[in-house]
Amino acid sequence: MNALNLVWLLSLGPAWAWAGPFDSSAWQWRKTFPAQAAPQARVPLDEEIFGGSRDDLADLRVSGPDGTETPYALEVEREEVRDVRVKARLYNLSRTPRRQTRFELDLGDNAAPHNYLELEIAPEHRNFRVMVRLEGSRDARSWAVLKEGGSILDFSESFRLRYCELDYPESDFRYLRLTLSDGESPLKVSAVTVRRHSRSPGLETEHPFNVAKSSTAVSAVWDLDFGQDRVPVRRLAFQARGGDFKRRVSVSIPAADGKAWIAAGENAIYRYRTPKFSGESLEIKFPEVRARRLRVEIFHYNDMPIVIEAIRAYGYSRRLRLKDMSPGIYTLHYGNPGATAPRYDLAELAGYLEDRNIQELRLSARQSNPRYTAPRRPWSEEHPWLLWTALCAAVALLASLSLRQWRQV
Numbered sequence: 001m002n003a004l005n006l007v008w009l010l011s012l013g014p015a016w017a018w019a020g021p022f023d024s025s026a027w028q029w030r031k032t033f034p035a036q037a038a039p040q041a042r043v044p045l046d047e048e049i050f051g052g053s054r055d056d057l058a059d060l061r062v063s064g065p066d067g068t069e070t071p072y073a074l075e076v077e078r079e080e081v082r083d084v085r086v087k088a089r090l091y092n093l094s095r096t097p098r099r100q101t102r103f104e105l106d107l108g109d110n111a112a113p114h115n116y117l118e119l120e121i122a123p124e125h126r127n128f129r130v131m132v133r134l135e136g137s138r139d140a141r142s143w144a145v146l147k148e149g150g151s152i153l154d155f156s157e158s159f160r161l162r163y164c165e166l167d168y169p170e171s172d173f174r175y176l177r178l179t180l181s182d183g184e185s186p187l188k189v190s191a192v193t194v195r196r197h198s199r200s201p202g203l204e205t206e207h208p209f210n211v212a213k214s215s216t217a218v219s220a221v222w223d224l225d226f227g228q229d230r231v232p233v234r235r236l237a238f239q240a241r242g243g244d245f246k247r248r249v250s251v252s253i254p255a256a257d258g259k260a261w262i263a264a265g266e267n268a269i270y271r272y273r274t275p276k277f278s279g280e281s282l283e284i285k286f287p288e289v290r291a292r293r294l295r296v297e298i299f300h301y302n303d304m305p306i307v308i309e310a311i312r313a314y315g316y317s318r319r320l321r322l323k324d325m326s327p328g329i330y331t332l333h334y335g336n337p338g339a340t341a342p343r344y345d346l347a348e349l350a351g352y353l354e355d356r357n358i359q360e361l362r363l364s365a366r367q368s369n370p371r372y373t374a375p376r377r378p379w380s381e382e383h384p385w386l387l388w389t390a391l392c393a394a395v396a397l398l399a400s401l402s403l404r405q406w407r408q409v
Contacts, residue, residue, distance in 0.1 A: 022063040025373045028052070028335030031363040035325045040358045042075075043320040043332065047207060048366045050318075051228025053334045055290065058341035062320065065328025071344035072320040079202035086114045088176075088194040096179070101186050104140065105176040107194060115170040116197035119152060119178075122188035126156040127276055131181040132166060136173030143177060152180075155277040167197065204314040207231050209294075211311070220305045224294040224313060232315030234288035236296065238269055239310040246270035247306060249284050252295040264289045269298075288315060321350055321358075332363065338375065 093103040252261035265286020
């Protein structure tokens with residue numbers, strides 16, 4: 001065999017080793033999913049996967065219909081907000097004959113695209129709701145309406161709510177003109193911030209749970225049990241009866257000892273139907289937690305408890321993305337605490353692939369892996385009696401040597 005052929009064979013070695021049958025003996029669980037021939041596919045992960053895998057999901061492996069390891073990319077689409085500030089100069093602040101406050105903004109030459117602005121209103125102004133008209137222009141002479149019927153508001157009674165922001169269709173007008181219908185009580189506008197605002201809501205999955213309800217003297221408590229460990233949750237939505245309430249809500253997860261509770265987040269839910277303000281917020285968000293149990297506590301203090309008709313729990317979706325699917329049955333293997341995270345080219349390539357019309361495949365119920373072999377314990381743990389025997393023998397030998405030495409003295 002010449003040197004060239006030897007180099008060629010060595011270069012095939014790693015590829016041949018990777019392309020061989022996947023050895024699943026170290027993975028305790030598996031799920032299957034059927035696939036058709038397709039350029040790409042996605043596989044949503046479920047609660048059983050979360051409960052049986054590592055925290056970081058590094059032990060997930062996929063084998064194809066022929067038994068070989070199949071590359072995948074793990075996708076988590078989180079909420080993302082991007083803001084790019086656009087410089088703006090406020091001028092021509094004035095009052096119109098119709099008792100309106102009006103001013104203009106100059107965004108400069110070659111204004112960057114924008115679609116969002118925020119007004120800074122003097123803090124002494126409280127309990128207002130003012131209609132806003134927004135117009136855009138390229139020459140500050142001819143104006144086009146960007147938004148009609150927008151509003152800014154402040155509600156300062158049992159709690160403080162101020163919303164002085166306005167979104168509008170993306171534009172690149174150099175000049176903006178705002179007209180506030182504030183009537184007899186003109187608002188003091190100190191500054192305006194213009195931005196290009198984009199928000200990706202992320203992709204969420206609703207997780208079912210069993211619930212046990214209890215109460216304290218000042219609160220109502222719901223203990224949610226998702227049935228599996230490490231279920232991701234980052235948002236709770238409430239369906240409540242009645243109106244005119246504001247209630248503090250806390251969310252906790254069990255401590256490591258399983259007895260105490262650790263705070264995961266806190267916020268308030270409210271609903272008001274009054275002449276001064278009408279609105280509601282019946283959901284809370286918090287940094288995503290991975291847990292089986294969640295405690296939700298709504299504080300009523302000296303008021304009557306509100307009636308909560310339903311609670312819904314949501315977490316960011318986790319999906320596997322696969323490429324060049326062959327027809328047949330694929331297997332997802334999981335449950336190997338000692339596995340390290342795989343490295344596939346697809347993780348880098350996925351961002352350049354088509355993201356539409358991708359088939360979504362459904363996992364089967366959890367199955368035990370018949371080829372699973374539990375990792376062996378260290379030899380000393382499997383044979384503790386032998387270790388103690390050897391130790392006793394060593395002690396006896398030392399005692400015998402010491403006795404002999406003593407007799408010779």
